[in-house]
Amino acid sequence: MKYYKIITYGCQMNEHESEKLSGILENLGYNLTGSDELADVIVFNTCCIRENAEQRAYGNIGALKRLKKANKNKIIAVGGCMPQQKDKAEILRDKFPFIDIIFGTHNLADFERLLKQRLEKGKKFIEISNDEYSIKECSFVKRSTYPSAYVNVMYGCNNFCSYCIVPYVRGRERSRNPEDILAEVKTLVESGYKEINLLGQNVDSYGKDLNPKVEFSTLLSRVAEIDGKFRIRFISNHPKDINENVAKTIKKYDKICNSIHFPVQSGSTKILGLMNRKYTREEYLEKIDMLRRIVPDIKITTDIMVGFPMELEDDFNDTLSLVEKVEFDGAFTFVYSPRSGTKAYSMDGHIDEKIKKERIVKLVDLQNSINRKIASKYLGKTLEILVDEFNLEQQIYIGRDEGGKVVHFNSDKNVVGEFVSIRITKASGISLYGEIV
Ligand code: SAH
Numbered sequence: 001m002k003y004y005k006i007i008t009y010g011c012q013m014n015e016h017e018s019e020k021l022s023g024i025l026e027n028l029g030y031n032l033t034g035s036d037e038l039a040d041v042i043v044f045n046t047c048c049i050r051e052n053a054e055q056r057a058y059g060n061i062g063a064l065k066r067l068k069k070a071n072k073n074k075i076i077a078v079g080g081c082m083p084q085q086k087d088k089a090e091i092l093r094d095k096f097p098f099i100d101i102i103f104g105t106h107n108l109a110d111f112e113r114l115l116k117q118r119l120e121k122g123k124k125f126i127e128i129s130n131d132e133y134s135i136k137e138c139s140f141v142k143r144s145t146y147p148s149a150y151v152n153v154m155y156g157c158n159n160f161c162s163y164c165i166v167p168y169v170r171g172r173e174r175s176r177n178p179e180d181i182l183a184e185v186k187t188l189v190e191s192g193y194k195e196i197n198l199l200g201q202n203v204d205s206y207g208k209d210l211n212p213k214v215e216f217s218t219l220l221s222r223v224a225e226i227d228g229k230f231r232i233r234f235i236s237n238h239p240k241d242i243n244e245n246v247a248k249t250i251k252k253y254d255k256i257c258n259s260i261h262f263p264v265q266s267g268s269t270k271i272l273g274l275m276n277r278k279y280t281r282e283e284y285l286e287k288i289d290m291l292r293r294i295v296p297d298i299k300i301t302t303d304i305m306v307g308f309p310m311e312l313e314d315d316f317n318d319t320l321s322l323v324e325k326v327e328f329d330g331a332f333t334f335v336y337s338p339r340s341g342t343k344a345y346s347m348d349g350h351i352d353e354k355i356k357k358e359r360i361v362k363l364v365d366l367q368n369s370i371n372r373k374i375a376s377k378y379l380g381k382t383l384e385i386l387v388d389e390f391n392l393e394q395q396i397y398i399g400r401d402e403g404g405k406v407v408h409f410n411s412d413k414n415v416v417g418e419f420v421s422i423r424i425t426k427a428s429g430i431s432l433y434g435e436i437v
């Protein structure tokens with residue numbers, strides 16, 4: 001038996017690409033293992049969105065030196081966003097000479113060839129393509145997120161938010177053909193998947209590059225018209241591009257979750273300008289009003305960053321007041337991390353680490369109190385839950401409602417992958433517990 005292991009960092013886009021790499025490896029006869037010792041091939045699918053993502057990868061790759069020494073035939077491959085950065089592949093090669101294959105985001109579909117060349121010719125390979133329009137279709141995807149499944153609607157990003165490395169490592173926006181997306185969703189639903197998660201860095205600019213153009217809301221409604229009981233989610237929306245048609249489509253179809261991830265980044269118009277987000281605080285709040293007017297029970301989550309260059313106390317307070325005003329159903333909070341090659345990297349006014357820390361603590365405290373308040377409102381409610389997994393450690397089933405709220409409960413029979421009705425009996429912090437009704 002031949003074995004492989006994949007270590008994934010970063011976003012859902014990357015998780016999905018690891019599923020594509022798994023597909024390639026399984027087609028070649030490799031079996032998945034969690035063991036570094038057993039694995040004949042170890043792939044690191046890396047992220048570089050923040051410094052700490054890179055540090056983690058460095059640490060984990062470095063830890064394999066010993067294993068590689070003990071077994072020279074073990075293949076170690078490093079791919080994804082990190083080596084796609086300027087000069088990073090060479091830095092990785094110099095730092096870790098034992099790496100066998102280094103490949104970029106545009107070389108995902110080349111991985112099979114690279115692995116075969118390594119095995120047959122014994123040479124080490126660095127392959128970083130700069131084809132910013134590459135489309136990485138893979139013939140077989142080994143999915144790992146049942147009952148949920150990722151489907152790319154587009155690749156790349158054109159927005160160049162001034163802090164963000166993604167446009168540099170993922171290339172330009174390119175939309176997949178709607179017919180390909182619909183066919184993939186149909187196959188997934190027919191084979192038992194209950195949740196389709198449409199992926200794009202900015203789904204609201206889906207289809208602008210197609211001929212004829214296709215609106216994201218049109219794609220959404222066509223996905224929702226596919227037969228079968230399943231949920232539709234999508235990430236991420238961009239406040240500058242979302243329009244009423246998206247909200248109306250969410251409202252119109254039961255299958256589309258009344259839920260949206262709507263990154264704000266900052267509550268200060270000044271900082272939003274420096275970030276090149278192309279909307280003001282007021283415009284963001286107007287879009288929130290629009291979403292809540294058209295879809296009254298919509299759950300809204302967000303991403304927020306603190307400590308961007310030039311963020312003064314007043315700007316940070318604008319972020320806090322926006323968070324209080326909107327009462328997000330959840331927020332991913334980040335400390336700004338300078339990324340070499342981005343515009344913000346060379347801006348004036350970088351913020352002291354100590355102040356950044358103080359701000360993130362304040363922001364997290366505020367959002368936690370909102371989370372608790374929102375969680376307590378669920379007490380006594382009955383929710384339709386899609387069951388994701390049985391957690392062996394806690395001996396409990398875990399699922400989510402359409403708003404994405406995580407719910408824990410017991411069941412006598414295996415209900416993974418099923419929709420069940422759960423009445424919420426306990427809200428502890430942000431965790432909800434309930435029982436089947
Ligand atoms: N395309 C998506 C997500 C991009 S990455 C979107 O635009 O919403 C996810 C989040 O990471 C971003 O929303 C942002 O909040 C955060 N992020 C991106 N670059 C960062 C940086 N340099 N430092 C800290 N956080 C960052």
Ligand code: SF4
Pocket residue numbers: 157158159160161164165166167201202238
């Ligand atoms: Fe990065 Fe902005 Fe593109 Fe999101 S929209 S990936 S934050 S550049």
Ligand code: F3S
Pocket residue numbers: 009010011012013014046047048049081165166169170
């Ligand atoms: Fe995702 Fe990280 Fe790349 S967030 S797009 S894996 S830099």
